[in-house]
Amino acid sequence: MPTDRAVTCCFSGYRAEKMPFAANDPRADALLSALDCAIADAAAQGYTVFFSGMSTGFDLWAAEAVLRARASLPVQLFCAVPFDQQAERYTLDWKRRFNHCLLAADRVFALSRDYYTGCYAARNRFMVDASSLLICYFDGKPGGTAQTVRMAEQSGLRIVNLAGCQMQLF
Numbered sequence: 001m002p003t004d005r006a007v008t009c010c011f012s013g014y015r016a017e018k019m020p021f022a023a024n025d026p027r028a029d030a031l032l033s034a035l036d037c038a039i040a041d042a043a044a045q046g047y048t049v050f051f052s053g054m055s056t057g058f059d060l061w062a063a064e065a066v067l068r069a070r071a072s073l074p075v076q077l078f079c080a081v082p083f084d085q086q087a088e089r090y091t092l093d094w095k096r097r098f099n100h101c102l103l104a105a106d107r108v109f110a111l112s113r114d115y116y117t118g119c120y121a122a123r124n125r126f127m128v129d130a131s132s133l134l135i136c137y138f139d140g141k142p143g144g145t146a147q148t149v150r151m152a153e154q155s156g157l158r159i160v161n162l163a164g165c166q167m168q169l170f
Helices: 026-044 059-070 092-104 117-128 143-154
Strands: 009-014 049-052 076-081 107-108 133-136 159-161
Touching: 009 059, 009 117, 009 143, 026 059, 026 133, 026 159, 049 059, 059 076, 059 092, 076 092, 076 117, 117 143, 133 143, 143 159
Parallel strands: 009 049, 009 133, 049 076, 076 107, 133 159
Antiparallel strands: none
């Protein structure tokens, strides 16, 4: 593993289009504030490494929050990119954000040169296996975030859910 699990946190949440609110909604601002607070709380508990999976929406908002926190806290941003062309189909704004975070990251892990079925799940497993804390936005929707939360539960990670409720998967 690339890090000490005891001081490593990963993020998981929905892509922008699956979020239950638009980017200009006050709930989006509240989520960004909650991310800032969750990162500061984790840093106060000794977490220094934060993994983002670099998808649009929650992953990139989390990466940007780590970069904001880095101005005043001893934290590092690690990016786990599932395949080299992950951002190829992103809108221009998301591509810019993705590239900014990659360039500003302390470390980037490119897990595959090419897309393959299951590459996102492999990325999620990589981050969970490296971490002891998951900060997520999960409100019960099926998909990659549900799978990552399940992985985290099975691996014994502590989970902080910013969706405002702890959902049971089973």
